[in-house]
Amino acid sequence: MLVSLIVPCFNEQEVLPLFYHEVSAVFAGMEYEYELIFVNDGSRDGTLDILKKLAKEDSRVVYLSFSRNFGKEAAMYAGFCNAHGDYVAVIDADLQDPPALLPKMLNILESGEYDSVATRRVSREGEPPIRSFFARQFYRLINRISDADIVDGARDFRLMKKEMVDVIVSMGEANRFSKGIFGWIGFRTCWLPYENVERAAGETKWSFWKLFQYAVDGIINFSQFPLSVASWFGMFMTFLSFFFLVLIVVRRLIFGDPVAGWASTVCIILFCSSLQLFCLGIMGQYIAKTYVEAKQRPHFIIAETNGSDVIKVK
Ligand code: UDP
Ligand code: MG
Numbered sequence: 023m024l025v026s027l028i029v030p031c032f033n034e035q036e037v038l039p040l041f042y043h044e045v046s047a048v049f050a051g052m053e054y055e056y057e058l059i060f061v062n063d064g065s066r067d068g069t070l071d072i073l074k075k076l077a078k079e080d081s082r083v084v085y086l087s088f089s090r091n092f093g094k095e096a097a098m099y100a101g102f103c104n105a106h107g108d109y110v111a112v113i114d115a116d117l118q119d120p121p122a123l124l125p126k127m128l129n130i131l132e133s134g135e136y137d138s139v140a141t142r143r144v145s146r147e148g149e150p151p152i153r154s155f156f157a158r159q160f161y162r163l164i165n166r167i168s169d170a171d172i173v174d175g176a177r178d179f180r181l182m183k184k185e186m187v188d189v190i191v192s193m194g195e196a197n198r199f200s201k202g203i204f205g206w207i208g209f210r211t212c213w214l215p216y217e218n219v220e221r222a223a224g225e226t227k228w229s230f231w232k233l234f235q236y237a238v239d240g241i242i243n244f245s246q247f248p249l250s251v252a253s254w255f256g257m258f259m260t261f262l263s264f265f266f267l268v269l270i271v272v273r274r275l276i277f278g279d280p281v282a283g284w285a286s287t288v289c290i291i292l293f294c295s296s297l298q299l300f301c302l303g304i305m306g307q308y309i310a311k312t313y314v315e316a317k318q319r320p321h322f323i324i325a326e327t328n329g330s331d332v333i334k335v336k
Pocket of ligand 2: 221
């Protein structure tokens with residue numbers, strides 16, 4: 023049995039040696055063959071040099087080095103496309119996904135009851151409270167309005183059977199939101215809870231704004247609900263307007279035409295035009311996504327690698 027570990031790395035020079043050491047130690051205690059697929063996502067520090075050095079010392083290390091930063095989603099996709107294992111796992115380089123959980127995860131898959139083992143954090147220690155708050159609201163919202171089943175605190179850290187990975191590779195959408203994709207494809211998933219671990223070294227690549235955009239992307243990729251909000255708004259306003267139209271005509275016929283109501287007119291114009299802009303904006307989001315999908319640009323471009331038969335552009 024071969025296990026592939028996919029490790030997205032973006033400026034992780036501080037933590038990579040630690041990570042490599044820990045993963046090697048975990049596998050030393052098991053009987054599995056394994057490959058370490060490091061995806062260098064356009065790092066601007068010494069990450070690539072470290073990877074090259076590791077690859078020289080250890081034939082199990084494969085590095086795929088992108089031509090620029092394509093984001094973690096693209097890095098994971100490149101890993102999935104180039105993984106050979108019967109079992110495939112995605113794991114962060116910063117040791118926030120404890121490699122020590124791997125033996126347990128492998129055991130669960132071996133028992134044959136599940137197709138994948140996913141992990142979720144049950145605590146959010148070491149995270150700003152405001153971030154935790156928005157994260158929780160995001161999970162509540164997306165689970166209400168989409169059919170992707172996304173568990174609160176779910177990490178990308180999960181171990182899957184080859185069959186599942188093949189399905190994921192076949193889903194070539196450009197707007198990737200893996201947490202949603204994992205849930206959407208189904209299969210039998212076992213959830214492993216664990217306490218949050220702070221990253222071992224280096225710093226997080228996610229600003230609050232980046233996370234917010236990621237959340238909006240997730241919603242738009244997996245739900246048409248915002249679009250129906252726009253049409254419900256529109257319908258409601260149309261009824262309301264018709265009612266007022268009748269009211270105003272009748273009032274004009276009964277009471278004549280005293281000039282008044284400038285303020286209310288301005289309010290109505292402002293309200294309606296901003297509502298229209300808001301709804302147009304929602305539509306714009308979907309059109310933009312469609313545009314990106316229609317171009318069918320590759321998800322990633324690998325400029326350098328030590329692997330043979332690597333899919334370099336997809
Ligand atoms: N990462 C990446 N490309 C990016 C941003 C992050 O490959 O553009 C990798 C990063 O090297 C790490 C993982 O994704 O292995 C998670 O990133 P990070 O630890 O910064 O996120 P957090 O754990 O704070 O959510
Ligand atoms: Mg992290």
